[in-house]
Amino acid sequence: MAYIYKRGTKWAYRAYAGKDAVTGKDKQASKSGFLTKKDAQLAAALFERQFHSGEYVQPSAINFETLCNDWLKHYLSQGAKESSHRARRIALTHIVDEFGQTLIQKITKKAYQDLIDDLSSRFSPNYVSSIHTSANMVFIYAHENKMIKEAPSKDVKLPKKKKTVADLEKDSINEKFLEKEELEEFLLVAKNEGLEGDLLTFTMLAYTGLRVGELIALKWTDIDFTNQTLRVYKTCYNPTNNKLSYQLLTPKTESSVRTLTIDSVVVDLLSEYRQEQEKITVANKEFYHDNGFIFATNEGYPKTIKTISNRLQRLLKRTSIQKRITPHSFRHTHTSLLIEANVHIKEIQERLGHSDINTTMDIYAHMTKNVKKEASSKFGNLMKDLSNNLI
Secondary structure, eight states, X not given: OOEEEEETTEEEEEEEEEEOTTXXXXXXXXXXXXXXXXXXXXXXXXXXXXXXXXXXXXXXXXXXXXXXXXXXXXHHHTTOOHHHHXXXXXXXXXXXXXXXXXXXXXXXXXXXXXXXXHHHTTXXXXXXXXXXXXXXXXXXXXXXXXXXXXXXTTTOOOOXXXXXXXXXXXXXXXXXXXXXXXXXXXXXXXXXXXXXXXXXXXXXXXXXXXXXXXXXXXXXXXXXXXXXXXXXOOEEEOTTOOTTSOEEEOOSSGGGOEEEEOOHHHHHHHHHXXXXXXXXXXXXXXXXXXXXXXXXXXXXXXXXXXXXXXXXXXXXXXXXXXXXXXXXXXXXXXXHHHHHTTOOHHHHHHHHTOSSHHHHHHHHOOOOHHHHHHHHHHHHHHTHHHHHHHO
16 A cells, blocks of 8 residues: 655655565655645555556666667567668667667657658658667567557658659659660670670579579579579678678578579570689689689679679660669569569569568569550550540
């Protein structure tokens, strides 16, 4: 039973709050400043009800930066990939900059919403969403461990950027994938004017839909030349682009582990490239680190994504293509061409290694100009009789 007493001109309560985990002694919770005795009694009754039902949260002296660091360690211990851990850490710096030294129980929903609104004026909607997702994970962790009563990030509204006409025009001009004719032009330039390995690199990306990290992690043992398949079960992580600092990690999701059938053109290019690589291995045997990587440097280390990006931009300058293409664009290109070939969306999902088919449909279901023209033509033929009656 709570003890109600007068403190100066106001009222207060003191109530049992369990045992101290270290000393084993009884703990007490107290609060003062009530104008009347009845107010103190009601507050004490509320505290006792929350305490006995497990809803009570002990006041915490932990600030957000400390909580954040604690969560990041926990996140890594739960099997998070190093790349995901790094991305979360970077995203959370924006929240730490604002709330770093603030006690977590002092961070209000309004203050958090204001911060999200401010960040949305400086960063893209996707990046703000990533920041919020990371912060929300931290706050949920605090809530589950009874550090806060409720996550201030709960039900926060993420601002949506409304595209302008200029944005839409820009998007339509700079589509993030290559049409079939554009891909042909690019690959011919890679063949005739590129360096050793350029043609194989970009043909593989366009013909398989591999993520770039999955591509550079491939080893010769992953290729089955007899059955014309390749096995995807790892990705190369190297955020610093240092040839010695790479890590081979498991893929993005469980669905990313897959076996792909590869075109005979790719098989032939691989066979030719393997012979060339064997010559390089022999010529550089004194310093060659042969770990079996297909897309390796002259020293045997896996190439970096930056290297592939640089080669792409150099080759693009020798074409008539005016799009803002990145290595990942070849994954979009592969998808759009599969759609043009009438491949079922479920097969596309499995080939790309998506765990959720909505990802395939929402992000990658870009239709090529040829498909759009075909759709228009089919619709026109379907409505031909009706259309004739309208003229």
